[in-house]
Amino acid sequence: TEVHIGIDRMGMFVPEQYLDVEDLARARHVEPAKFTRGIGQSRMSVPRHCDDIVSMGANAIAEILPDIDIDRLGLLIVGTESGIDQSKSSSLFIKHLLNLANRIESFEIKEACFGATAGLFVAYHYVAAHPDRTVLVVASDVARYGLGTAGEVTQGAGAIAMLVSADPDILVLNDDAEDYSDDINDFWRPNGHTEALVDGKYSTQVYLDFFRHVFDEYRDKTALGLDDFGALLFHLPFTKMGMKALRVALEDADVDDRKRLEHNFEMSARYSRDVGNLYTGSLYLSLLSWLEHADLDQAGSGDGSLAGTRIALFSYGSGAMCKFFTGRIQPGYRRGLRAESHARMLNARKRLTVQEYEQLFDEYYASEDVQTEKPESGFYYAGVKHDIRQYSRA
Numbered sequence: 001t002e003v004h005i006g007i008d009r010m011g012m013f014v015p016e017q018y019l020d021v022e023d024l025a026r027a028r029h030v031e032p033a034k035f036t037r038g039i040g041q042s043r044m045s046v047p048r049h050c051d052d053i054v055s056m057g058a059n060a061i062a063e064i065l066p067d068i069d070i071d072r073l074g075l076l077i078v079g080t081e082s083g084i085d086q087s088k089s090s091s092l093f094i095k096h097l098l099n100l101a102n103r104i105e106s107f108e109i110k111e112a113c114f115g116a117t118a119g120l121f122v123a124y125h126y127v128a129a130h131p132d133r134t135v136l137v138v139a140s141d142v143a144r145y146g147l148g149t150a151g152e153v154t155q156g157a158g159a160i161a162m163l164v165s166a167d168p169d170i171l172v173l174n175d176d177a178e179d180y181s182d183d184i185n186d187f188w189r190p191n192g193h194t195e196a197l198v199d200g201k202y203s204t205q206v207y208l209d210f211f212r213h214v215f216d217e218y219r220d221k222t223a224l225g226l227d228d229f230g231a232l233l234f235h236l237p238f239t240k241m242g243m244k245a246l247r248v249a250l251e252d253a254d255v256d257d258r259k260r261l262e263h264n265f266e267m268s269a270r271y272s273r274d275v276g277n278l279y280t281g282s283l284y285l286s287l288l289s290w291l292e293h294a295d296l297d298q299a300g301s302g303d304g305s306l307a308g309t310r311i312a313l314f315s316y317g318s319g320a321m322c323k324f325f326t327g328r329i330q331p332g333y334r335r336g337l338r339a340e341s342h343a344r345m346l347n348a349r350k351r352l353t354v355q356e357y358e359q360l361f362d363e364y365y366a367s368e369d370v371q372t373e374k375p376e377s378g379f380y381y382a383g384v385k386h387d388i389r390q391y392s393r394a
């Protein structure tokens, strides 16, 4: 019999403070509507010195750890483009912080924002080969462009953790992905740079061109149409980017498809609007946002269930590599959702002044000297000793 493989659990973490983009707009002498409507953002998560990819990734896993059968866990993968070391994988720090067994295989994957999708599909093939085992895939990043740059409003930070297994509760992945890659320079971060370099307008154009290509190829290959999909989910460096891609998909749509897919897109973009770009985690934040908002929406009107819904996901990593893939929501998906605690996590964040945000930005990559502030709870990065990064738990 065929093995069904996909996402069984999803955990999320965002830092404890945010910047309102209207405050940023005023400080940069920009019309606030440009950021809220033109870019499509409301708030962005701001990391403190103590929030790095290891602490954020460990915190995202901690949310789902009680549901994980550690005896079955065979592999832990981190997808990131905010690496903390040129050699050692961030996943080994995370594995240690969570006290996971030494027999577990572990490594990090890099291809800009595509890294976690690469991890998800490594996990898919791993579980296909070993259906009794599970894999943890973590997307953890700090999106940084620099103070006063055009990309500044599209920053963010946080992590998403996904448990991949056979017969998952949330989403079964289909084996029908369409890939496309090319060697281009739309966004990159040379060794030694703490901020990304980006050809912003070009990057948005490549994103759309790649999307159009894989979307057309997928439809030719499968003969599936828009009416076969409940939702189209996108990598959201900022929510307007996904809206532009959705418009490409809807070019020849009828009114019903258009309404349904626009409504579902709006629900998929709510967390990103409040958090900003998570790079590798962004597509999975939109999946989580859609699941947690559409579920409430359906419970009020439809048959109360998203189970059976076919969805499509578009992953894009600059450089550039993309994948269009699909999956089906499973009957047990509610067991994997935490809408209330995620709403609490987002609402409990502290609003920073622009001045506080600029200070956190400047000291983020400073070494030992920064007086590390502890978070209220969870894992945190505690500075460097003897060239080795230290971590602790509040």
Ligand code: CAA
Pocket: 031, 033, 034, 035, 037, 038, 039, 113, 150, 151, 152, 153, 154, 186, 187, 198, 199, 200, 201, 203, 204, 207, 235, 236, 237, 238, 240, 241, 277, 279, 316, 317, 318
């Ligand atoms: N009211 C409403 N809208 C307004 C406005 C106002 N007062 N003033 C301007 N706008 C609109 C503009 O019309 C424009 O909308 P459209 O794109 O729909 O035409 C929008 O605001 C943005 O304005 P600009 O075109 O002037 O763009 P910008 O110079 O501010 O730069 C950006 C925008 C290129 C996205 C920049 O933020 C950037 O470089 N971001 C980082 C790169 C990025 O995220 N690229 C995405 C693709 S790459 C990727 O996906 C990988 C990744 O994660 C990085």
